[in-house]
Amino acid sequence: MALDLTADVVALTEALVNVESVSRNEQALADLVADALDPLAHLAVTRVGNSLVARTELGRTERVVIAGHLDTVPLNDNLPARNDGTLLHGxxxxxxxxxxxVALKLAAEVTSPDRDVTFVFYEGEExxxxxxxxxxxxxxRPDLLACDFAILMEPSNAGVEAGCQGTLRVEVTTRGERAHSARSWRGVNAIHGAAEVLARLTAYQARRPVIDGLEYHEGLNAVLISGGVATNVI
Known part of the structure; x- marks a missing residue:
């Protein structure tokens, strides 16, 4: 299989989607992207792990980075892609x-931009x-990312969005005392102990801070939970 960068952008998207690239499994897609970019004479291509950087070297006074990640979240019975005539699903x-x-099409077709362009297709974003x-x-290779302006091609419904909220990940552990579930009063249920944490998260009213005229939407969520050793043990 090879990526056809002359194809319609919808067809190219479908081809990319049909190459499974869940995080830590990007190599196959990175190989295809590298094979598609390497023949383009106007680009200097560098590979770092399963990430590709393709740069024009035209001596322009300014440089723009256009970047996007190759990986996806885990599968959920949503491959291969399906085109219903209006929307592409997958x-x-x-x-x-x-x-x-879109970035690959630009990389292939815009051979003499009025600013130098660095295209970055990278692994492990999710x-x-x-x-x-x-x-x-x-x-x-920090030199590969040097630029005057950067655009990340994340989905924004064709609008320009500025800024990044950042992230903080917290692991909360509750501890109990083991007992048979038929005699639960002899133990302490650590799973029940997480109820207060979940209640506080549910009740939390997210802030919408404004920084330099931009409104941000804060989020505070429980995203993973695990516990227990057996169905008859607390």
């Missing part, structure tokens, strides 16, 4: 292989920052 169509398809391709590139 894992990564929105976040963010549609944006990657998981912990230690795996993030942008971080790995910044550590190995």
């Amino acid at each position: 894992l990564g169509t929105c976040d963010m292989k549609g944006g990657v398809a 998981i912990a920052s230690e795996f993030n391709g942008l971080r790995l590139i910044a550590e190995a």
Whole structure:
């Protein structure tokens, strides 16, 4: 299989979606992107892990980065892609292989931009920052990311959105005392102990701070929970 960068952007998006690239499994898609970019004479292509950086070197006075991640969240019975004639459905169509398809088309077709352009297609965006391709590139080759302006092709319904909220991840552990579920009064249920945490999260009223004229939407959510050793043990 090869990516056809001359194809319609919808067809290219569908082709990208049909290459499964859940985080930590981006190699196959990265290989295809590399094979598609390497023949383009106007681009200098560098690979860092499963991330690709393709740069014009035209000596322009300014440089723009156009970036997008190759990975997706885990599968949910949503491959292969399905085109219903109006919408394209499938894992990564929105976040963010549609944006990657647009960037690949631009990389192939805009051969003499009035500003130098750096195209970045990177791995590991959907998981912990230690795996993030942008971080790995910044550590190995920070010169590749130098620019005057950057556009991230994340889905925004064709609007321009500015800023990034950042993230803080907290792990909360509740502890109990083991007992048979038929004699639960002899123990302490650690799962029940998490109820107060969940109640506080549910009751929390998210702030909408304004910074430099931009309104941000704060989020505070429980996203993973685990516990228990057996169905008859607390």
